[in-house]
Amino acid sequence: MDPKLLTIEALSVHFHLPEGVARAVDGIGFDLQPGETLGLVGESGCGKSVTALSILGLVQSPPGRIEAGRILFESRNLLRLDAEGLRRIRGRDISMIFQEPMTSLNPVLPIGRQVAEPLMVHKALSRSEAMAEAAAWLDHVKIPAARKRLDDYPHQLSGGMRQRVMIAMAMVCRPKLLIADEPTTALDVTIQAQILSLMLMLKSELNMSVLLITHDLGVVAQMASRVVVMYAGQVVEEGRMTDMFDQPFHPYTRGLLKSMPRLGDRRAGRPPRLNEIPGTVPSLIEAVSGCRFAGRCPHVFDVCRKQQPDLFKIGAGQRARCWLKRYPDRRKPDA
């Protein structure tokens, strides 16, 4: 057996809202090896961020509640740790980068202090040692004239520079796992390219594992070696990056790949119409008896509406939650 850094098993997170119980995460599971980058993709609202927040014990509660499951980090169940135990792991062994740096950087604290903070908390460095190390990290993430900018406040930096500060902050303690939740979505492509190559460089330097959450299939294809596709709170497909692009199984994965415009489409004379996935995601509050994708699926048949499909094994490392595995002749050839 391979050593796993992180294993999530049958995790369910529900939000208890006035209008009902929203099953934001409904029995998901996946694992992450040391040094691996795993992509987590799926439609907005499918539960990607809630999954990430669960790992760090940051799900807002109430209304959120972890109903079931285990999150094993180096064989320890994080869901069993108390607040103090989690705090020790957060920022040291596991750290997180959020989509919008302004919400996670402290606006009234100079950036040098913010990067130095985790070192003082987790590594017991003195203030001056920590500041020296912070300066080195800001330099490393290519903040121009880093040493002169230690006293700058976040609002004095551009969006791309703030994201670099976030990365420096997440990296100072050399975590084993980095959770990056849409780390570049708010950035321009040119800055995104810089941030992504910075993440790749640091990842190989520190031999870190990365859980990369994004809805950008381009980013995932460039960064991850494996991918998990979520739909309405569940894992619907997982597999090696190359398999997912070359032979996706689940109709949602296929639809997603086909609905994306690609650079060069025009030149290649590909048809001007994009493939659409009709309809919208189902409500997480209403109970669904069958497959959650049934309402939008071009292949849907009687079984799909009655019974929820399992995550069937498709091939080496590839699994998909779809009845077509059992009833292959039901797949419509042209959809």
Added chain:
Amino acid sequence: MPEVPLLKVNNLIKEFPLGGGLFAEPRARVRAVDDVSFALSRGETFGLVGESGCGKTTLGRLILRLVEPTSGDVEFDGQHILALGAKEMRLLRRRMQIIFQDPYASLDPRMKVNAIVTEPLCAIQNLAKSERKKVAAELIEKVGLRAADLDKYPHEFSGGQRQRISIARALCVRPDLIVADEPVSALDVSIQAQVINLMADLKKEFQLSYVFISHDLSVVEHISDRIAVMYLGTIVELAPAVSFSDSPRHPYTAALLRAVPMPDPHRKTEPFPMEGDAPSPIDPPPGCAFHPRCPHAFERCRVEKPSLVKTARQHFVACWLNNSRGLGIE
């Protein structure tokens, strides 16, 4: 006789004052749009791409005269719109509409869909209630929603559905031109495809022209006939969409294209040569505004600003590399 273009933008400049008070002199000026000219034919989609802050939204608003330019001129169907009075301008507005990026912020949460989609029409003519309902029902079905949705409020819809409502609202007055400012940027890929296809269908059905603003190059390439790349307020390259990704002539366009992560694990994007952030429009670099980030910059680029010149059929570039090669200056 070439036909009169639907829209002609001539040497548009827009400066915003920064700092200063009501009576004080502003401390500085931002040149958000810096000498932009182009023409748009009937039925054409003109894509506008570029990094955040390069002036796309400002240009879109100038075209509709939602802001007044510092100088320059906009002609719509042969009329100089800046010379029009308030009343004439209001009439012209029915021929040009705008769709905004954020489907959450751009619809009035207290209005029902029925009132939202017919508002632009009611602003210019009196409509009986029943007539209004009929128009609304027709529009809402055109954009793929149901008549039953007319009595709902915006919060009852998903992002993609709200963007359909914005489109229905823009179509209400049967415009000739729609400026769509990042209409799909807030949407999921699968929903984005629905909205892009819808816009393409409506364009055919109603002979619409679009100015389509986006920072997503793949989306713009997909929907546009021609694409303009903006950098710090100026158009640096203007090319037909079919050859856009193939033969970029401006180093900035090349860098942008190279930076797009390929949705293909077998083709890893090459390492990225362009360093640094986009410079501030408050204090733009002299010469070519791109020179501090440009891998090819030479002396002339640092002192003299290149203008947009023709380098091939329908292809215009503002870069000394193209000029100095002596490609036909028009």
